[in-house]
Amino acid sequence: MPELPEVETIVRACRPRLEGRSIMRFRSLWARQAVPSVPAVRAGVTGRRIVRLERRGKFIVFALDDDARLLVHLRMSGRFEFAGDSQGEPRHVRAVWDLDDGSRLLFCDARKFGRVMYTRDGRTWSDGLGAEPLASRFTAAWLGRALAARARALKPLLLDQSVIAGLGNIYTDEALHRAGLHPLRRSDTVQPGEVRALRNAIRAVLTEGIRRQGTTIDWIYPGGRMQERLRVYGRGGEACDRCGDTILTLRVGQRGTHICPTCQPHPKSKRNSAGSRIRVPDRPARHAPRDAACAE
DNA sequence: TGAATTGTTATCGT
DNA sequence: AACGATAACAATTC
Numbered sequence: 001m002p003e004l005p006e007v008e009t010i011v012r013a014c015r016p017r018l019e020g021r022s023i024m025r026f027r028s029l030w031a032r033q034a035v036p037s038v039p040a041v042r043a044g045v046t047g048r049r050i051v052r053l054e055r056r057g058k059f060i061v062f063a064l065d066d067d068a069r070l071l072v073h074l075r076m077s078g079r080f081e082f083a084g085d086s087q088g089e090p091r092h093v094r095a096v097w098d099l100d101d102g103s104r105l106l107f108c109d110a111r112k113f114g115r116v117m118y119t120r121d122g123r124t125w126s127d128g129l130g131a132e133p134l135a136s137r138f139t140a141a142w143l144g145r146a147l148a149a150r151a152r153a154l155k156p157l158l159l160d161q162s163v164i165a166g167l168g169n170i171y172t173d174e175a176l177h178r179a180g181l182h183p184l185r186r187s188d189t190v191q192p193g194e195v196r197a198l199r200n201a202i203r204a205v206l207t208e209g210i211r212r213q214g215t216t217i218d219w220i221y222p223g224g225r226m227q228e229r230l231r232v233y234g235r236g237g238e239a240c241d242r243c244g245d246t247i248l249t250l251r252v253g254q255r256g257t258h259i260c261p262t263c264q265p266h267p268k269s270k271r272n273s274a275g276s277r278i279r280v281p282d283r284p285a286r287h288a289p290r291d292a293a294c295a296e
Numbered sequence: 297t298g299a300a301t302t303g304t305t306a307t308c309g310t
Numbered sequence: 311a312a313c314g315a316t317a318a319c320a321a322t323t324c
Contacts (some may be wrong), residue, residue: 001301001302002299010320058303073302073303074302075301075302075303075320076300076301076302076303076321077301077321077322077323092322109321110321110322110323111299111301111320111321111322111323112320112321112322113302113303113320113321113322115303127309137312150313150314151313151314152314152315153314153315156314156315159302159303161302161303168301168302169301169302187318218323218324219323219324220301220323222308253315253316254316254317255300256299256300257303
């Protein structure tokens with residue numbers, strides 16, 4: 001579940017070992033991770049020097065010396081490891097980069113959701129990604145316009161990578177709690193003072209997350225200490241540190257969601273009855289597998 | 297065993 | 311028609 005702070009921590013840790021290195025060889029042990037294809041990635045990166053290692057949203061960006069980019073998305077369970085760093089054989093190795101100093105970078109990914117993407121389009125590959133929440137342009141005014149431009153529940157909007165890039169489930173819940181906003185609050189009803197609180201809360205949780213090197217809640221991401229500072233995430237049934245009320249776990253947009261009902265009062269009564277309509281798809285409408293049509 | 301997790305895509309409803 | 315909500319999906323661990 002690496003979100004922005006975890007990815008930033010990984011990038012900072014890998015930067016001294018990757019910047020300036022040349023890629024001698026690339027191997028993929030899981031064909032579907034490579035976009036557009038394993039041969040395309042291999043041809044693109046072999047012999048190239050890594051000029052900079054950067055982060056954009058939750059993407060790790062290898063800026064290559066020919067202006068092409070290698071993008072790695074860790075998705076749920078991806079992680080980087082250097083060969084020899086840990087005792088024993090690394091598990092779930094899906095890709096390997098041999099570098100010119102003899103070191104080897106491993107991409108390990110138990111669930112195989114991670115992606116390694118090669119693009120020559122250094123300028124516009126990230127056009128579909130939203131604002132960087134820690135950039136100076138991420139102001140209350142900008143966020144206010146983004147919220148007002150849509151009529152969506154706050155939490156799904158904050159999780160939408162095309163609006164803001166980098167927030168995931170943990171930091172979204174934390175930011176909403178710190179801002180005192182309910183995850184189902186409609187984005188276009190948020191008042192200016194609340195927008196400022198939300199903007200500041202987002203930056204505060206992400207900054208603190210980076211300072212504490214991310215959140216470690218399971219075996220996927222080791223080394224973080226932000227879990228000690230979480231106020232709602234994973235704390236259903238416990239007392240809110242701020243008001244003492246019991247933290248609730250609910251379901252918002254198919255995501256486990258944690259709130260303090262006192263600090264984050266529900267918007268209005270239950271005016272939006274759309275949310276109460278439970279539509280049961282009588283038939284999952286299984287479509288014919290489309291792999292017949294699009295051979296890869 | 298089923299729940300949990302991310303982001304993309306297809307589809308349904310308004 | 312455009313937008314928002316929803317579900318399915320990829321795969322694995324506990």
